[in-house]
Each structure stands twice: as C-alpha cells, then as structure tokens.
Amino acid sequence: xxxxxxxxxxxxxxxxxxxxxxxxxxxxxxxxxxxxxxxxxxxxxxxxxxxxxxxxxxxxxxxxxxxxxxxxxxxxxxxxxxxxxxxxxxxxxxxxxxxxxxxxxxxxxxxxxxxxxxxxxxxxxxxxxxxxxxxxxxxxxxxxxxxxxxxxxxxxxxxxxxxxxxxxxxxxxxxxxxxxxxxxxxxxxxxxxxxxxxxxxxxxxxxxxxxxxxxxxxxxxxxxxxxxxxxxxxxxxxxxxxxxxxxxxxxxxxxxxxxxxxxxxxxxxxxxxxxxxxxxxxxxxxxxxxxxxxxxxxxxxxxxxxxxxxxxxxxxxxxxxxxxxxxxx
Amino acid sequence: xxxxxxxxxxxxxxxxxxxxxxxxxxxxxxxxxxxxxxxxxxxxxxxxxxxxxxxxxxxxxxxxxxxxxxxxxxxxxxxxxxxxxxxxxxxxxxxxxxxxxxxxxxxxxxxxxxxxxxxxxxxxxxxxxxxxxxxxxxxxxxxxxxxxxxxxxxxxxxxxxxxxxxxxxxxxxxxxxxxxxxxxxxxxxxxxxxxxxxxxxxxxxxxxxxxxxxxxxxxxxxxxxxxxxxxxxxxxxxxxxxxxxxxxxxxxxxxxxxxxxxxxxxxxxxxxxxxxxxxxxxxxxxxxxxxxxxxxxxxxxxxxxxxxxxxxxxxxxxxxxxxxxxxxx
DNA sequence: CTGTTAGCGCCTTCAC
DNA sequence: GTGAAGGCGCTAACAG
Numbered sequence: 001x002x003x004x005x006x007x008x009x010x011x012x013x014x015x016x017x018x019x020x021x022x023x024x025x026x027x028x029x030x031x032x033x034x035x036x037x038x039x040x041x042x043x044x045x046x047x048x049x050x051x052x053x054x055x056x057x058x059x060x061x062x063x064x065x066x067x068x069x070x071x072x073x074x075x076x077x078x079x080x081x082x083x084x085x086x087x088x089x090x091x092x093x094x095x096x097x098x099x100x101x102x103x104x105x106x107x108x109x110x111x112x113x114x115x116x117x118x119x120x121x122x123x124x125x126x127x128x129x130x131x132x133x134x135x136x137x138x139x140x141x142x143x144x145x146x147x148x149x150x151x152x153x154x155x156x157x158x159x160x161x162x163x164x165x166x167x168x169x170x171x172x173x174x175x176x177x178x179x180x181x182x183x184x185x186x187x188x189x190x191x192x193x194x195x196x197x198x199x200x201x202x203x204x205x206x207x208x209x210x211x212x213x214x215x216x217x218x219x220x221x222x223x224x225x226x227x228x229x230x231x232x233x234x235x236x237x238x239x240x241x242x243x244x245x246x247x248x249x250x251x252x253x254x255x256x257x258x259x260x261x262x263x264x265x266x267x268x269x270x271x272x273x274x275x276x277x278x279x280x281x282x283x284x285x286x287x288x289x290x291x292x293x294x295x296x297x298x299x300x301x302x303x304x305x306x307x308x309x310x311x312x313x314x315x316x317x318x319x320x321x322x323x324x325x326x327x328x329x
Numbered sequence: 330x331x332x333x334x335x336x337x338x339x340x341x342x343x344x345x346x347x348x349x350x351x352x353x354x355x356x357x358x359x360x361x362x363x364x365x366x367x368x369x370x371x372x373x374x375x376x377x378x379x380x381x382x383x384x385x386x387x388x389x390x391x392x393x394x395x396x397x398x399x400x401x402x403x404x405x406x407x408x409x410x411x412x413x414x415x416x417x418x419x420x421x422x423x424x425x426x427x428x429x430x431x432x433x434x435x436x437x438x439x440x441x442x443x444x445x446x447x448x449x450x451x452x453x454x455x456x457x458x459x460x461x462x463x464x465x466x467x468x469x470x471x472x473x474x475x476x477x478x479x480x481x482x483x484x485x486x487x488x489x490x491x492x493x494x495x496x497x498x499x500x501x502x503x504x505x506x507x508x509x510x511x512x513x514x515x516x517x518x519x520x521x522x523x524x525x526x527x528x529x530x531x532x533x534x535x536x537x538x539x540x541x542x543x544x545x546x547x548x549x550x551x552x553x554x555x556x557x558x559x560x561x562x563x564x565x566x567x568x569x570x571x572x573x574x575x576x577x578x579x580x581x582x583x584x585x586x587x588x589x590x591x592x593x594x595x596x597x598x599x600x601x602x603x604x605x606x607x608x609x610x611x612x613x614x615x616x617x618x619x620x621x622x623x624x625x626x627x628x629x630x631x632x633x634x635x636x637x638x639x640x641x642x643x644x645x646x647x648x649x650x651x652x653x654x655x656x657x658x
Numbered sequence: 659c660t661g662t663t664a665g666c667g668c669c670t671t672c673a674c
Numbered sequence: 675g676t677g678a679a680g681g682c683g684c685t686a687a688c689a690g
Contacts, residue, residue, distance in 0.1 A: 007447050009667055020677045025669055037675065054447040058396065059667030061387035062682045069431070074420055084413025091403055091432035100437075100449075102398070103420035103430045118336050118383035120429075223609065247605060254609030276576060277606035280552065280583030338683055349661045354685055366659065388683030391666045662689075667682105674677080 008051040017047035024048070028055070061121060068098055070303060071122040073112055074105045075129050076190050082273065082292055089296030090126075097304055099123060106132065117141045123307045126299075130193075142306035144299070162194055163201025165321050168288050169242040169270045170205040170214075176329055178240035178268060181206060182215040182233040184252060186244040187225075195244055198272070202242055221247045226255035230267070239267060240329070246271035246278045246287055253281050253328060268329040283327030290321050337380040346376035353377070357384070390450060397427055399632060400451040402441055403434045404458050405519050411602065411621055418625030419455075426633055428452060435461065446470045452636045455628075459522075471635035473628075491523055492530025494650050497617050498571040498599050499534040499543075505658055507569035507597060510535060511544040511562040513581060515573040516554075524573055527601070531571055550576045555584035559596070568596060569658070575600035575607045575616055582610050582657060597658040603651075612656030623648050 014021040019040060026034045027044040036044075047053075061067040072090065077083050091101040102120065106129070109115040113125060113132050124142045173181055183202050185195050199216065206214040215236050219225040229252060233241055243249035249271030256263045263269055263283050271278055274289030298313075298320075305312045343350040348369060355363045356373040365373075376382075390396040401419065406412050420430040431449065435458070438444035442454060442461050453471045502510055512531045514524050528545065535543040544565050548554035558581060562570055572578035578600030585592045592598055592612050600607060603618030627642075627649075634641045 007450075007667095010669090011667085021668085022670080022678080023676060026676090029669085031669090035675070040675080052443070052447075054444055056391075056450060056667055057448050058387050058390035058450060059682090060669075062385075062391055062666090062684090063668045063670085065682070067387065074417060084416065087413065087416055087432065088403060092434045092436070095434045095437045101432045103416065103432065105421045105424045107421070108424045108429075114381070115383055118381075119386050121336075121385060121387060221605065226609075250606050250609040254611060254613075257611045275606065276550065277579050277604065277610075280555075280579040280610070281606075282583060282586045282611060284583075336683095339685090340683080350683090351662080351685075352660060355660090358685085360685085364659070369660080385683055388666090389685075391668085391682090392684045392686085394666070660690085662687105664685105664687085666684090669682095670680095672677105672679085674675100 007056065008053045009056070010053075012051055013044065013048045013053050016051060017043040019044060065121060066123055067121045068100065069102045069120055069122045070094055070099050071102045071104055071116045071120055071125045073116070073125065073127040073129070073132060074103055076106060077128075078188060078190060082290060085292035086296055086299075089292055090299060093296050093300035094303070097300070099307075113143070124303050126303070142303070144303060144306070159197045161317055161320070162197035163204065164317065165272055165288050165290070166198035166201035166242065167205035168321060168323060169272060170202050170209065170211075172286075172323060173240045173242060173268065173270060173329065174206075174209045174211070176240075176268070179211060180236070180238045180240070181211060182217060182229075182236065182238045182241045184229055184233075184241055184243040184248050185216055185218045186248050187218050187220045191244075198244060219248065219251075221251050223251050223255050223258070226251035227259060230255050230259065230261060234261070234267065240264075241267060241269050243269060243271050246273040246275040246285060249285055249287065249328075250275075250278065250281055253283070253285060257282065264327070264329050270329050274324055278324075279326070281328075286326045286329040287324050288321050289324050291319065294319050336385065337382045338385070339382075341380055342373065342377045342382050345380060346372040348373060394450060395452055396450045397429065398431045398449055398451045399423055399428050400431045400433050400445045400449055400454045402445070402454065402456040402458070402461060403432055405435060406457075407517060407519060411619060414621035415625055415628075418621055419628060422625050422629035423632070426629070428636075442472070453632050455632070471632070473632060473635070488526045490646055490649070491526035492533065493646065494601055494617050494619070495527040495530035495571065496534035497650060497652060498601060499531050499538065499540075501615075501652060502569045502571060502597065502599060502658065503535075503538045503540070505569075505597070508540060509565070509567045509569070510540060511546060511558075511565065511567045511570045513558055513562075513570055513572040513577050514545055514547045515577050516547050516549045520573075527573060548577065548580075550580050552580055552584050552587070555580035556588060559584050559588065559590060563590070563596065569593075570596060570598050572598060572600050575602040575604040575614060578614055578616065578657075579604075579607065579610055582612070582614060586611065593656070593658050599658050603653055607653075608655070610657075615655045615658040616653050618651045618653050620649055620651065 010021045010024045013024045024044055027036055027041050094101055104116055106112055113127055116125060126144045183199060185199055203214050215238060217229045217232050219229045243252060249269055252269050253263055271285045271287035274287050278285035278287050302312055339350040339353045342353045353373055356365055356370050423430055433445055435441055442456055445454060455473045512528060514528055532543050544567060546558045546561050548558045572581060578598055581598050582592055600614045600616035603616050607614035607616050631641050
C-alpha cells in the first residue's frame, strides 16, 4: 500500500544511489561552486525519481532560517474588491519561483506581522494595511505595503495609482463635454484608504480641467442610497457621475432605470474596476478596467526582487488600467 | 534597532526564566500529562512575553512530522466562482485553530497532491478537482475532495448539494406556475463538474414535477450568446429559464432588455449564487444565495475533525442555500 | 515536578 | 569529486 512508508529523505536517496547525503543535496540543488560527475548526478536523480523523493521544506527552513513561503496578511476588505484575483494570481505567479502563498488573517494575532515574521520565517510578507506594517519586523524579512507611495510598494496599490485611475474617470467625462460632475464615494469603512486616494485624484484632475467644485456624495452599494445620490446630484444640476467603483456605479444605474432617469442622456455614469456584470447592465457600464493579471505579475517580480536583494523593478503603471467604453457615458 | 537580533528560541526563554528548554515547551504548549508548578509557569510565560517569543514553526514541524498548514490546491476555476469567498473564509476560520492556509496552484508540480503532501507535510489537503485526488498520498494526510459524494467531502461542494440547489430553482419556477422551462448551462469547460451536477439536479427535479422535457442551451456569459439563448428558448415556447449561475443569468436579463423582451412577463429568469450585482439589474435577479460564511465554517469544522481523527460532523445542508425573491420571476 | 538528551531532515563547512 | 559531522528549533522519552 503506497503512502504508508516513511517519507523518503536525502539519506534514502543517498543510500539508493550509493553516495552520501551531502552529494544528494549538491545534485538536487545544483549547488554553485560544486561540480559533480555526470554519472553520479544521473544516479542520484534516478534514485530520487524512483523513490518519489521531495525535499521536506521544514528541514530546509530550519537550516536556512527562512522558508519559501510568502505570507499575505489578509486585509478586512469586503469581497469583490479584486482581492480574490490578487490572491489567486499571486499564488499562481509565485509558484514557478518555488514559493507558495500563505494567507494569514489580520486577526490571527496581536501583532500579526511580527508574529508571522517569527513563526513562519517567510521569505517576504505582503501587508495591505499600512497600520499593520511598521511594527518591528525581526530578522530581514522584506515587506510590501499597499496603498502607500514608498519603496517596496506595489504599483497597483499605490496611492498615486489610485489617484491616476480616478483622474482617468474625470478626464474621460470632461473629454465628453461634461463640466458639472459628481463623485460617488463608498461608505465602506474598510475601503477608506482607497476611497480617500481616489476621491483626491478625482478632485485634483477636476481642478486641473477647470472644475473646482467636484460634488461628493457618500453612499452604500444599495438601491435606496443610489436613488438618494441621483436626486442629490440632479438637484445640483450635474450631468455626470464618477463612481468609486463598479459596485457603486451599478446601483446608480439600477436606480436611474427605476426612476426613469436616462443614462447617459440625463446623467452619465462611469465606474472603476471592470467587473464582468457591468457589461450586462442597461445601459452597459463604461468603466476603467484594472488588469489584475498584469498587476499580480508585477507584484510577483517585485517580491522576488526584494527576496533576492536585487534592485526592485521600476513601477510601470502602463497597461494596468484601461478605459472600457460602453454605453453609460 | 529592533529586529536585528536573532529570533528568540525556547532556549533563550529557558535561560531568562531559569529553567530548561523542555519546561518552556511544556508550559507554552500546556502539554497534557505534565503538571508544572504555578510559580515556574508564571516565570516562563513572563520571560516569553518579555522576549516576544513566538515558536518557530519549522522546528515544530520537523519534530512532529506535520505542519500546521492546510494546503489548498487551487482549481483552475474562473474568478467569480465564489472561490475567493471560500479562500478568505477558510483562512479566517482556520486561524483560531492555529492553522494557516497555503495556496498551491495545480500547476505547481506534476502530481501536486503527492508533492505537497511530502514537501509541506500539511495537516490536511483540500483539493477540488477529483482527478487530482486519488494519487498515492503518503503518510496519513487527510484529504478533502470537492464535488463528489464521498466521506471527507464538503457539504457546499457536494454533488448532491449542487443538484439540490438546481432543484430549488426548478421547484420555485414550477410553484409560480411555470411548466415550460429551459435551463441555461455555462459553456465554461473548467466548470464542467458543477454544470453537470446542477443540470442533472434540474432535470431530476423537473421530471418529479411532471416536466419531462427540460430544454437545455449552452452559452457563454456574453450578450450575444444570451440573445441567442433567449431566441431559442422563446422559439420553444418556454416561459421560464433557470440559469447555471448569476453570471449566466445576468446577460440573459441584459439581452432581454435590449430586445424588448419583458422579464418576467414574457419569460422569467432565476439565477444561482447571490452575486451582489444581481440586486441592481432591471428587473432585479431572483436567485439562490449560497452563504459562503456558513459554508466555510462547516468546511473548517470538517477539516478539523479529520485532522483530530474524530468523526466528521454530519453534513448539514440547511442554511447553506436560500432563495432570494426579487423581480425576475 | 524538572532537567538532560536525542533526533526529526536538511544544508554546509571541513577534511579527505 | 565525495563523505562525515554538526546544528538549525522544537518536543518526546527518559532520568533524576
């Protein structure tokens, strides 16, 4: 019966190949500065293969003082934030480099980051909430921080990037002739950092385009709030709304429809995210799409550079966000 | 400078507390069958606290032959499957038990499950694709398998549960007086297991209600496919459609609107999932909501029971799925 | 009730 | 080019 035997170790492989355990390690790790005879090498790999040998990470971690795990501190964001795409994407991207992603909820311990740094000995830690971050991080564990403009920050989560996406919304509306513009913010407290960043970006962009008085409204993603928002914006004589994200924009479109407000004729609406369902609303939602695949690839390269102590690649924001023109503007 | 020192170990704590390393282990782990003097215990906890000691998991794992990681083999499902909610939920639920969730993409290795079982020595492995599963799993690593009706299977992913949800759709439609019913299947190959299960459930339920000829249509989640589906279903004289999920239902609603087909008057539509955006479509989508919070809680209890070698709790399907009556039926 | 010891699997320095 | 030995941090068996 397979799977009952003790897991094979380097020694088992060594014995089977007729060499020492050290040689096995050299061969399987391609240790630099160690030249092993081709014939020996073959014997070792063959034996390892035959036994189904896989290095046990715990041993390696203990020896090295560092695991090949990248820990991600789960932020308390609501689902549908694109967080899921990030999680899956990172896990997949990290894998070919030999790293795996461990999810650790913020609630796991008092000082999560410090705790994780010690107990998991991760190769790197990814944390989105900057408040978690500056704690004393023992040892030399690279840290990536979301939503802040500092070294070791992901492109897609940078404060500046959030601002630029919101600016894209405003600029598109202005390009289409709108001058009286409103901005619908999300009420969600967990999203505050993003909301602040985007609202600021929208305001700056508006000002640059000669619109000093961007009108704000705070709402939940629900029909009644959306109806109130619409009434408010229309009372202000606005002709266009930029929404914090698609989840905020979609109820606005739904509310418009229910109140016989025509979109975009009476009021134009632009979202941000590129959620699939935005394609099927009526009218279909014009929005800014964030390419999470490109994003997670960038993040991974960033993390890998930090781990290898190499200069981090420049934060290229091209291609991360893209306008999707549909019907709502 | 904090964080430059070597991470504190049991020996450091032992020295600080004036006891041996073993005693530290006993105290901090509350080792059963070991009675430690209250005074000693206090000295140890105080010292551990003062040093900011956290057990290094690698050492424990090596010693125990088992880590406190639960590995989840990432299925190749498209995003928006509710997979994200599962990932986050599991991570959060597992945490209080002292376990963390590691994400491993299917592509990580040839025989992922076997590989992970050996290299990570996880406390349990969660794998959704049954094709990955039956490989020889070395050692005694409990395995949970999705979308199959066998012991060690999650309630929310069971074949039978999928069928029951689809049956709920059909029964609701029949209860509302519909007798000519269509079923819109997703074309997505990665979803085939779910699609098959749900379609089967719908068919069985329909037959039980005296509808032997459920009409199927395969489509992608896109407007043109949805339009074709609508045409097809209407040509068959149907009055109601059950959709594989909300992501399939939403384009149907969008297409109806664009083609002046009234929902539910001309044709009723019911989804499955309870995606937030279903609330804002026009008409709002009637659907079956899967409570992922309840689900992940159940899964966690299941995994924990398996790990502790206790009888697994019965699979309670109550409360997992719930009808949300809105406007589209 | 507490301390000593040994060893989990791996990698690396040193000797050959 | 290869082997032997030690130790990373932790816990379980064994002494005291």
